[in-house]
Amino acid sequence: MKNNIVTRFSSLEKDNEKALIIYLVGGYPDMETSKQIIETAIKAGADIIEIGIPFSDPMADGPVIQQAFSDTLQNGIKPLDCLELVNSIKNSYDKIPIVIMTYSNILYSNGLNKFLRQAKDSKVDGFIIPDLNYEEADDFLEVTRDLDLATIFLTSPNTNVKRLEKISSISTGFVYMVSVYGITGARNRFERYTFDSIKRAKQVTRKHKIPLAVGFGISTPSDGKKMIKAGADGIIVGSSLIKLISLYKDNKDAMLSNLSTFIQQLKNACRT
């Protein structure tokens, strides 16, 4: 059976659309709301959902996601609660691809084999681990291959072609291009090097027939359009949504309707 992510990218290609990948923190601001947010995102047009499992020390994340992680941990959310969340979403939306984003220690500390198997049982489609690069990924690759979980590795503007070739060859689902030198969080503007490096990366990923999705700092539909114009097959939006969620923490209806509108606008940017 084909992985859900692959299926989704090919159907998007047929429709001449790019992928909108929505990043949300599992269990933020609370479990029930988190589930409603994900459902809202799916209904508003998200093509792939990325769920962050909170880690105490997220080195690749900016202040917005750091705060959401720390609030969620304060509320006692455990890694398995996030897998359970995926499972409950999949009960109603079995075709939507859902990937987990978390840090190496969560995988290894919970038992790599055991945890990946639990993820598979919860219908997780793949993993993004920002502090895991291929030199250290042998065990991870072996177990994920056995379980048919997608492995999405990251590439960055300063990654050389040789590394990018390797990253493209071991990634399944898509390759995650980090748009900037920096951590997650909105940017006022992107510099030329971002678009140049998307173009360069696209030449390699095209050869390997794997989609290239771009994330970090994308906070408006117009940012998204620029990434797509440079060659991205998908855009990943996270911090600006988390910011919206935290802003409307005390008014759930307003939160969900604002999220819905914003995600629809982002999806429209993927249709040009």
Add this chain to the structure above:
Amino acid sequence: MKVNLIPGKFGTYGGRYVPETLIPALEELDREYQKLKKNKEFQSELSKLLGTFAGRPTPLYFAKNLTKKLNGPKIFLKREDLLHSGAHKINNTLGQALLAVKMGKKRIIAETGAGQHGVATSIACAVFGLESVIYMGAKDVERQQSNVFRMQLMNSKVNPVISGSKTLKDAINEALRDWISNVADTHYLIGSVMGPHPFPTIVRDFQSVIGREVKHQITQRTGGLPDAVIACVGGGSNAIGSFYPFLNNEKVKLYGIEAGGKGTNTDYHASTLSKGRVGIFHGMKSYFLQDSYGQIKEAHSISAGLDYPGIGPEHAHLKDIQRVRYPKITDKEAVNAFLELSRTEGIIPALESSHAIAFMMKTAKDFRKDESVVITVSGRGDKDLQIVQDHLGNNSLE
């Protein structure tokens, strides 16, 4: 005995667990370091600086009063506390700053807990005219005002870190985030034998000057190698520096002393090797204090320099193969040792180093009188006077 077969790996520990953005910088650092390590000019420039500026070699002092009082082995103190800045940290900062200059980097970032590494980094940056930005937990900034001022005097910018627990581990997170954002012109001057490869190797090499001097000095004095070497471990740089030249001399017993804080039956300790679990954090695989779900815990020790929930990967390996023992000493035992060395020898040791002294006091009876033991006094205790006064409270000294 071969300890380090694959570059960057110590047994199964170490490695390079970082965002892809940092990989080119780590590869460049590794390449340049390997080149400079063999470069005579680089080595002589560094040793000249260590000699004329930092104060090397440091003395190996026979502590006759303590030896007599404990009625155990002959005790020798390696006096790293006499270095400029008052601690061993400068061995590493001068080395890495020189490395950064040779690599053409203009800007240095560093983390600091209580401020010792921040001060040593500020000194090195002043020497080489490098821009210096120090990340320090907001809680530590408040607790260590005088070190903040020291750093500022030497032209460093001190950035308080308000994320997470607002202490050392968060300062490291923030330094890593800065490095990810400014990787092209910035060198991250890590303060201990930790982080992603090649840092644990580079810092060990720069600190190994301690053990090399000890080997030479003790042989001259006693005609042979010591029977044991004792040093405290937080991240583990003064310990690995003291141990490394002796690793192949299997008759030399090596003891790395962890901070037992208020006791390892409480939540307030920094005994990573005896109470932690294997995990991946700050770019390396090693032992960490963490909860059962993999969230990193805060550490506690009366000595700020040992107050870190992880440990260098080479120590993790040396523990597993049982080449080094890692016993623990509580806050209270360390303070007693602080007082004891001050009284008997006229040397006020850092609270970190006091852990090593305390272990000697505890185990003196297990050694024969004709044996000799070297203790690394990694730093001086001036920075700890207030903490010890507060700890003693109403209990006057006499």
